[in-house]
Amino acid sequence: MASMLLFLALLHFFPVGVAGLESQTSAEAEIVFLVDGSWSIGRPNFRAMRHFLGSVVDAFDIGPDKVQIAVAQYSGDPRTEWHLNSYSTKQTLMDAIARLPYKGGNTLTGTALNFTLSNHFNAQAGLRPGAHKIVVLITDGKSQDDVKAPxxxxxxxxxxxxxxxxxxxxxxxxxxxxxxxxxxxVYSVRDFSLLGDIVDDLTNNLRNSIKE
Structure with missing residues (x-):
């Protein structure tokens, strides 16, 4: 019993970095997920990607004074699914992820990076002064346009x-x-079914970046 109480006390002060446990940092951060919605993915795999996105987001404390999440989906032409300030609670954000529609099209990652910078990192979209800015790109293929300049x-x-x-x-x-x-x-998996294997590592590294 004493050892269990000690274990729980350690968890309180040194939270374990696994998906499903919220980040303990109070720092403000803006995370934009740039999701490849091209035809090469297919609807079943897009569902797996959507589940992966939800698993990563679930690890963070969401709010207007905490972590804000935006999603842009791209193929031939990128589009905003929602802005950083669109959802102020984790539940509404998770509901939006569950409803994320599949777009279809080509893979123009360079165009998508330009779009994300112009449309998501500004005050109108919810960007807060001094908040750490992060983009998480999720793709299944090589870009069909230039990515170097963007x-x-x-x-x-x-x-x-x-x-x-x-x-x-x-x-x-x-x-x-x-x-x-x-x-x-950089994270690399051979199949959509293996995305769950990198959730913990990705969320831990995102947390570390936010804390820094």
Whole structure:
């Protein structure tokens, strides 16, 4: 009994970094998930991606003075699914993720990066002064347009980039897009069914970035 009480006390002061437990940092952060909705994914795999997105988001304390989450979906033309200030509670945010529709189209990642910078990191979209800015790119393929210049613009704006590649992605391209070091910013899985394997690692590294 005493050992169990000690274990619970340690959990209180040193929270375990696993999905499902909220981040203990009080820092403000803006996280935009840039989701590939191209035809190569398919509806069943898009459902797996949606579940993955929900698992990552569920690990954070959501609110207007905590972590804010936006989602943009892209293919040939990117679109805003919701802005940083669209949902102020975790429940409404999780409900929106569950309803996220599948877009379809080509894979223009460079265009999507430009769109995200222009449309999501501004005061009208909910950006707070001084908040840490993060983009998490999730894609299953190589971009059909240039990513070098858009990536540079995003990084110059002070945005930290994480990249998750699935199945037919180009690891070299994802390393070019992501922030350094690649070991904590680039994730690669062979299939959509394996996305759950990286949830803990991704959420821990996102937490660490926010705390810093």
């Amino acid at each position: 990536t540079a613009r995003v990084k110059e704006a002070g945005v930290e980039l994480f990249a998750v590649g699935i199945k037919n992605h180009d690891v070299t391209e994802l390393r070019e897009i992501s922030s350094d070091p690649a070991e904590t910013h």
